[in-house]
Amino acid sequence: MSRAEVLASVDIVALRLNPAGALDLLLIRRARAPFADRWALPGVLVNGRCADPSLDAAAERALHDKARLRPQHLEQVATVGNARRDPRGWSLSTFYLALVAPATTLEDEDLRFVALDEVLHGRLALPFDHAELVAQAHERLAGKAVYSSLPLHLLAPRFTVTEALAAFQACLGQAVQHTTLRGRLERMKSAGWILDTGERQQPRMGRPQRVLEQRPGAGGVYLFDRSVLS
Amino acid sequence: MSRAEVLASVDIVALRLNPAGALDLLLIRRARAPFADRWALPGVLVNGRCADPSLDAAAERALHDKARLRPQHLEQVATVGNARRDPRGWSLSTFYLALVAPATTLEDEDLRFVALDEVLHGRLALPFDHAELVAQAHERLAGKAVYSSLPLHLLAPRFTVTEALAAFQACLGQAVQHTTLRGRLERMKSAGWILDTGERQQPRMGRPQRVLEQRPGAGGVYLFDRSVLS
DNA sequence: ATAATAGTGTCTGTGAGACATTATGTA
DNA sequence: TACATAATGTCTCACAGACACTATTAT
Numbered sequence: 380m381s382r383a384e385v386l387a388s389v390d391i392v393a394l395r396l397n398p399a400g401a402l403d404l405l406l407i408r409r410a411r412a413p414f415a416d417r418w419a420l421p422g423v424l425v426n427g428r429c430a431d432p433s434l435d436a437a438a439e440r441a442l443h444d445k446a447r448l449r450p451q452h453l454e455q456v457a458t459v460g461n462a463r464r465d466p467r468g469w470s471l472s473t474f475y476l477a478l479v480a481p482a483t484t485l486e487d488e489d490l491r492f493v494a495l496d497e498v499l500h501g502r503l504a505l506p507f508d509h510a511e512l513v514a515q516a517h518e519r520l521a522g523k524a525v526y527s528s529l530p531l532h533l534l535a536p537r538f539t540v541t542e543a544l545a546a547f548q549a550c551l552g553q554a555v556q557h558t559t560l561r562g563r564l565e566r567m568k569s570a571g572w573i574l575d576t577g578e579r580q581q582p583r584m585g586r587p588q589r590v591l592e593q594r595p596g597a598g599g600v601y602l603f604d605r606s607v608l609s
Numbered sequence: 610m611s612r613a614e615v616l617a618s619v620d621i622v623a624l625r626l627n628p629a630g631a632l633d634l635l636l637i638r639r640a641r642a643p644f645a646d647r648w649a650l651p652g653v654l655v656n657g658r659c660a661d662p663s664l665d666a667a668a669e670r671a672l673h674d675k676a677r678l679r680p681q682h683l684e685q686v687a688t689v690g691n692a693r694r695d696p697r698g699w700s701l702s703t704f705y706l707a708l709v710a711p712a713t714t715l716e717d718e719d720l721r722f723v724a725l726d727e728v729l730h731g732r733l734a735l736p737f738d739h740a741e742l743v744a745q746a747h748e749r750l751a752g753k754a755v756y757s758s759l760p761l762h763l764l765a766p767r768f769t770v771t772e773a774l775a776a777f778q779a780c781l782g783q784a785v786q787h788t789t790l791r792g793r794l795e796r797m798k799s800a801g802w803i804l805d806t807g808e809r810q811q812p813r814m815g816r817p818q819r820v821l822e823q824r825p826g827a828g829g830v831y832l833f834d835r836s837v838l839s
Numbered sequence: 840a841t842a843a844t845a846g847t848g849t850c851t852g853t854g855a856g857a858c859a860t861t862a863t864g865t866a
Numbered sequence: 867t868a869c870a871t872a873a874t875g876t877c878t879c880a881c882a883g884a885c886a887c888t889a890t891t892a893t
Contacts, residue, residue, distance in 0.1 A: 384614035469657035585844025815871025
């Protein structure tokens with residue numbers, strides 16, 4: 380087949396909403412060169428030898444094999460390719476945005492969560508062009524948070540309005556009127572995407588909060604017909 | 610570098626708005642196997658030997674080298690990869706949506722435009738999984754037409770409201786209230802994205818139409834804060 | 840009682856949707 | 867004059883935005 384081939388990988392930008400209401404990024408300590416022992420995005424090489432039925436399956440494999448995680452949402456963001464991003468030569472990376480449950484914990488010593496902001500603001504450097512991939516994945520998330528229910532995939536199946544508010548604010552990077560969010564959740568309830576489980580949950584103080592339940596429909600995200608934030 | 614590599618290509622879904630108000634798809638007659646002499650999407654292989662500075666540059670090269678075209682808009686849609694799409698084995702294709710000017714004509718005998726609908730409805734078969742790529746690219750276009758000015762890139766720099774209406778309707782596949790579109794164009798005018806050239810243009814019959822001029826700003830597309838079509 | 844948190848109600852502004860009406864040209 | 871097409875005006879509705887107000891718990 381000659382040498383009409385190229386080095387290709389799938390990399391995962393996996394995010395978790397931590398109890399403080401900020402986003403965490405999953406990193407893995409690289410086992411092999413280049414950049415051995417450096418913390419980087421989890422990923423796998425794709426090629427004919429691995430029996431990945433599709434690129435999306437390769438992304439799931441990357442997250443499952445490397446971190447034993449199954450994301451609540453997984454979507455392809457884009458593919459970058461050039462001669463500079465990998466010291467081994469011209470290479471491609473198709474990278475995915477993954478949202479994992481807030482209770483997610485890691486077993487392995489070679490896995491950790493770091494504050495997403497540390498990477499976005501350049502205070503934590505990543506090998507290859509991984510910081511750029513993280514930035515693009517975050518941009519996708521922030522963009523969709525404006526007009527879709529995507530941030531709900533950062534929550535457990537049963538959640539409260541307060542938690543949903545934290546998810547949206549973490550994705551958007553700014554405050555959201557709770558009345559606006561309540562209106563949107565109400566519309567999702569009418570559409571059958573959210574159920575009101577009659578149960579209540581008691582915060583440390585104050586009035587008890589209703590417990591809602593997600594029932595994602597086709598496509599995984601509910602699309603609102605207007606943008607939040609003017 | 611061992612055999613950790615894979616066959617990768619860039620394919621282009623180039624669309625043109627024809628005078629009848631429908632979308633045309635650019636096809637090229639394949640010179641080489643597999644599928645030699647079949648009509649397919651224009652594309653190029655990407656690998657270290659070609660000095661493409663980036664994947665986007667490879668996409669521009671594909672369109673320029675194969676069809677001598679420079680698109681008015683070019684955006685990456687997605688990457689597909691599996692073992693079935695190419696008879697040569699596991700392969701990747703990163704495909705782009707390109708919008709070309711309505712006056713675009715083709716010199717080469719090995720290039721032609723076909724009705725996009727023929728491909729979308731399966732009446733015209735394409736080799737590889739190209740029909741699927743076309744469907745995804747069209748879906749992207751239709752999706753963005755709901756909340757952005759993207760369809761304007763199917764028009765000449767100087768255009769009329771009627772032409773803009775045709776572009777939106779072709780992308781969305783359904784009628785759009787002209788008053789809605791006028792309102793959106795008016796808002797773009799206020800934002801400096803569209804100028805009113807004072808000139809008029811006379812249709813075969815009826816009142817003369819104003820000639821507008823595009824001044825695309827950063828990002829290429831103007832984003833509306835609400836969706837058209839409820 | 841006080842603080843904290845959850846949830847509701849009210850008012851405004853924007854812009855899409857639908858449709859009627861007016862304007863300006865050709866045949 | 868008849869007709870075709872462009873452009874404007876009017877009214878309604880949905881929903882975000884802002885903020886006040888009420889409700890329900892813990893300490």
